[in-house]
Amino acid sequence: MDAGMDLLHSSGVELVQYLQLNYRDSQSWFTFISIAADLRNTFYVFFPIWFHLCEAVGIKLIWVAVIGDWLNLIFKWILFGQRPYWWVHETSYYGNSSVPVLEQYPITCETGPGSPSGHAMGSAGVWYVMVTALLASVLQEKQHWVQSRCVHAGLWTIFWVIQFCVCLSRVFVATHFPHQVFLGVLSGMVVAEMFGRLNAIYNASLKKYLQITLFLSSFALGFYLLLKALGADLLWSVEKAQRWCARAEWIHIDTTPFAGLVRNTGALFGLGLALNSPIYAESCKGKRSQQFSFRFICIVASLIILHLFDSVKPPTQREFLFYFLSFCKSATVPLAAAAFIPFCVLQVVNRQEKKVL
DSSP: OHHHHHHHHHHHHHHHHHHHHHSGGGHHHHHHHHHHTSTHHIIIIIHHHHHHHOHHHHHHHHHHHHHHHHHHHHHHHHHOOOOHHHHHHHOSTTTTSOOOOOOOOTTTOOOSOOSSOHHHHHHHHHHHHHHHHHHHHHHHTTOOHHHHHHHHHHHHHHHHHHHHHHHHHHHHTTSOOHHHHHHHHHHHHHHHHHHHTOOGGGGOOHHHHHHHHHHHHHHHHHHHHHHHHTTOOTTHHHHHHHHHOSOGGGOOGGGSHHHHHHHHHHHHHHHHHHHTSHHHHHHHSSSGGGSHHHHHHHHHHHHHHHHHHHTOOOOOSSHHHHHHHHHHHHHHHHHIIIIIHHHHHHHHHHHHHHHHO
C-alpha cells in the first residue's frame, strides 16, 4: 500500500516539476486561478449576483459550498493526504538520491491535509450549480434543438476548461497531487448533484438553519476530539506546513481546518438569519423586487460593499478570537447581501419616488 502511494506521489511530483519548469512564465496566471477558485468568492461574488437574479440558485450555492467544504474537511481528516511541498522532504522513496526541488509560492503553504483538494471540490460544486441553472433557463425558452445542443456543449466546455485550469493551478503551486484534484472535482460534482434534488433547503426555518449549523460544528469538533483521544492528531499537517514552508509569512491561520469550518458554518447561519428576517420579506418579496433595475442596483451595491467588507481581516494574535470573529464576519455576508442591502436600496428608491411625486 505504502509503495503504491509512494509511486503515485512521485508521479505527481514529476508533473509538478514539469509544469514549474515548462510553464514558469505562467506563474501569475496559475496564481490568479487559485485565488479565483477560493470558496470565499462564492460568498462575496457569486452568491450576491445569483441571489438577486434567481434566489433559488443563490441559496443552493451557499448550501453546496458549505456542505461540500464541510465534507472536504471530514474527508481530509480521514484520508490523511500528503501535500507535494512537504512530502518530498519527508519521504524515504528517493533513498540516497537527490530530493526533487519544488518551487513554493505565497499560496503554496496550506496547512490542512491534501486529499481531496478543497479548491477543486468547491470550484466543481459551485460551477456545476451555475451551469445547470443556466441550462435549465435555456430549456424553458424552448429553443431549436440545434441551438439548445450548442448551448449545452458550450456551457459544459466552459465548466471543464475551468476545472482543468483549477486542477493545473493547484498542482503547479505544489499544493496538491494530481489524484487529489481529480478526487476533488468528482466529489464537488456529486455534492452539487445531490443538492439539485433536495428542495427542503429553499423553505428551511431559522430553527433548521441553527440545528444544521450546530450539527456541522459539533460533529467536526467531536470527530476531532474522539480521534485525538484515540491517539490520532488531526492537526498533524499544520506542523508539517510550518516545518517545510519556504517562508514563515506564507503560513496563514485562515488555511487551518477549523478556520474553514467556522467560515462555512457562519455563512450558512447568516443565510438562515437573512431568509427568515422581516426586512428580507419586505424588500425581496414585494413587487419592487421583481423589477430588474432594483435587482441590478442590489447586485452592484452588494458587490461593492462586500468587497470593502472583505478587506477587514480579523486579528490573528488569538486563535479563539480569530475563529469567533471569522464566524461573525461570514454570517454577515449573506445577511447583508440578502436582507440589509436590499432593504436599504428599497428605502432609498421609495424616498426618491416620493420626492418626485
